[in-house]
């Protein structure tokens with residue numbers, strides 16, 4: 001069921017998980033947070049609005065950064081966030097480490113999970129935190145239609161157990177782990193369905209519209225939800 005009709009998240013986890021990460025990490029006004037792949041800025045706006053911390057938010061897509069900056073002004077948190085359009089793979093924050101890194105919405109799979117953990121480890125203060133959400137496979141017998149719509153050949157998704165191993169091997173301990181409930185997926189696809197009405201920007205493109213319609217169809221009608229899940233994890237850097 002759709003529980004949030006106003007959200008601008010472009011991933012299934014949503015506001016409760018962003019705020020949970022802030023609470024786990026004990027974020028406060030003197031804390032610094034990095035949001036990698038901030039998208040439309042919903043996550044970083046929620047984080048700064050709730051905890052009044054300072055944040056840096058990066059996205060490779062200029063249209064997304066423009067949108068996010070406007071959202072921050074609307075939410076009265078623009079003075080707390082530095083937005084930058086950049087490729088996170090070209091950036092280095094090891095000289096100014098953060099208390100918490102947000103990596104919501106599959107960005108770790110886009111960047112390469114193992115390498116991304118290594119980078120993020122060097123961008124965190126001692127005992128710093130990462131919150132991430134990412135697609136995983138729930139079964140080893142996933143129909144080809146489902147694998148194909150989520151572009152498995154490119155991202156080679158983890159299972160929950162392989163993700164747990166990856167996190168431990170990368171030098172982090174898991175403090176919180178769960179799968180996004182059905183309402184998270186419903187909120188996400190409801191947002192996507194609204195955006196498919198756009199006449200300009202990314203979602204105005206006919207191929208994008210077609211791809212999302214197909215994804216929604218496969219997730220619900222073909223019961224893709226039985227084979228893929230969205231993992232939310234809050235992890236802490238080991239000494």
Ligand SMILES: C[S@@+](CC[C@H](N)C(=O)[O-])C[C@H]1O[C@@H](n2cnc3c(N)ncnc32)[C@H](O)[C@@H]1O
Nearest residue numbers: 009010011037038039059060061087088104105
């Ligand atoms: C699925 S969206 C998630 C957006 C947001 N975190 C959310 O959960 O609503 C992934 C975002 O990562 C951005 N992205 C992908 N590769 C990137 C890179 N190399 N550097 C920075 N941003 C990147 C995309 O432009 C997109 O906005």
